[in-house]
Amino acid sequence: MKNRLRLLAAAVLASASLGALAAEVTLKLGHQGNEEHSWHKASLKFAELVAAKTKGAVEVKVYPNESLGKEMDIINAVQLGSVDMTITGESLQNWAPKAALLGVPYMISGSDQMKRIVDGPIGKEITDEILSKTKLRTLAWFERGPRNLTANRPITKPSELNGLILRLPNVPLFISTWKALGAQPTPMALSEVFTGLQQGVVQAQENPLSLTMSGSFFEVQKYICKTEHVRSWIYMVIGDRKFGKLKPEYQQAITAAAKEAQAYEHEIFLKDEAKLITDLQAKGMKVVEVDQKAFADVARPAVDKAIKPEIRDLYQKALAVK
Template identity: 35%
Template structure:
């Protein structure tokens, strides 16, 4: 009997322990689900750029509303938390929860350089189909393991064009032209292939460099040209459409793992909705931006067939070098080119 009593007491004690542990776990879950988080979102676009408008009107509104107040969003536009490298590193190390960089991570993750190879995308539809489909997922597949950030959505900066203080109508016009470009190898190689003197600068320093004539021109989508006020110190735009610049919504992985599944779903859905809205705004705004810039004195020109062909031919060695350094990417690039026909 004594043995039976000891056995019974052991069972009862075990059951009590299980109940207590379950209660503690439940309290921990409830504490986690009830926790309020502030999300800092950093990017380099001006306040009235479509990227920031989409963040403000879609992402912030949806996250705060659909999380029932457990998530708060603070948007830091116009490089307020540092230039692209600084805020990207901030998201990686967790001092900033979210960011919208360009392809600055390509130095460590070569696949992320692919979308910004010259003359790769035909139009917005082509770019969006590729980046928001399976190829886009393949491009970002190493972001978590290598950089500790989770990619939530692809958004767009747009097709890049060259603005300057004199017209560019032939290849020889690039000679001696001091062209600001981001400090990214593909960009620098492209500018040099045309014969320009490339000056790498952060986007936050471009206006001053143009105003003080440290550089003669820059290349960006015209939405950025307008939103950043660079039209005040430029006279001409070449509609070269030489490169498509995407952006990615990223979130620190450790911060992400602290969130409940419900909060994660809210953020994912809001990020995709905001990115879709931004694509729409950017594509629709092109003619409006062009008209505004023309009304403010900028002269637009399209490259003739000869100039366009010469610019593309000059860029071919960039692909050859990229394939040499990253031979496994050739098939992926061919898939992107083939998607233009669909």
């Protein structure tokens, strides 16, 4: 009899524990970064903060490594409601033209200027258009590592490019910019870059340091040329329809948690950038300082010409932010 009572008590306690653990709302957040990426670490921190602020009523499940699909697939899934959240940036220009400003070469020269742009009226114009055109609500923004050129010879000024066969993503603005600088741009999928460099189909590539590391490009490239030609940011977004269905107190908790996760991500982003330089040097790469002003002076007319008319005014406003 005592054993039965013990078993019954244990069952009641287990049932109560399960009830307490069961979330009222579950949100799926899918992104492209791997488990070591600052976006993933920030997403986990966000999930932890949401759970704490809602006493477990809202659970955020994080899916890294494109496990819910590639960036465009996930954007579509969030719009349809089969996924709730993602981390995305200039790809949103397919719907909201002003999102193109998230990746313009030589528009932003440093973190302080970026913060003033993103947190000010320009950033609000961009997020307002994203919301109205894509039905995605921006919750936080993360700084992305600047894009740097890698090659097998040191390049310090545009004249040294001299027809360098450079792999680029298929972004028209990037292609026209590097043509103006004197390179020979070759659009190529990221998955093909390592083999392309190894076989000499392309001679160089440009990416944030995190992708130079994760793509193992240090095995086929000797120099990091610090062009820092694109400084950009990316947004954590939630489907607006999903957000609108949440209780007001959950909306407040999610909004507050996202802002805290943003500050957390910025801290680890800065540490990760410094560590990446050290780690890539340990892998045998050499860091080359570049005449960034010379690159910017040559690139700027090409960028100005390639900016679409509907965002030209906002682009000029962003350039004026110092």
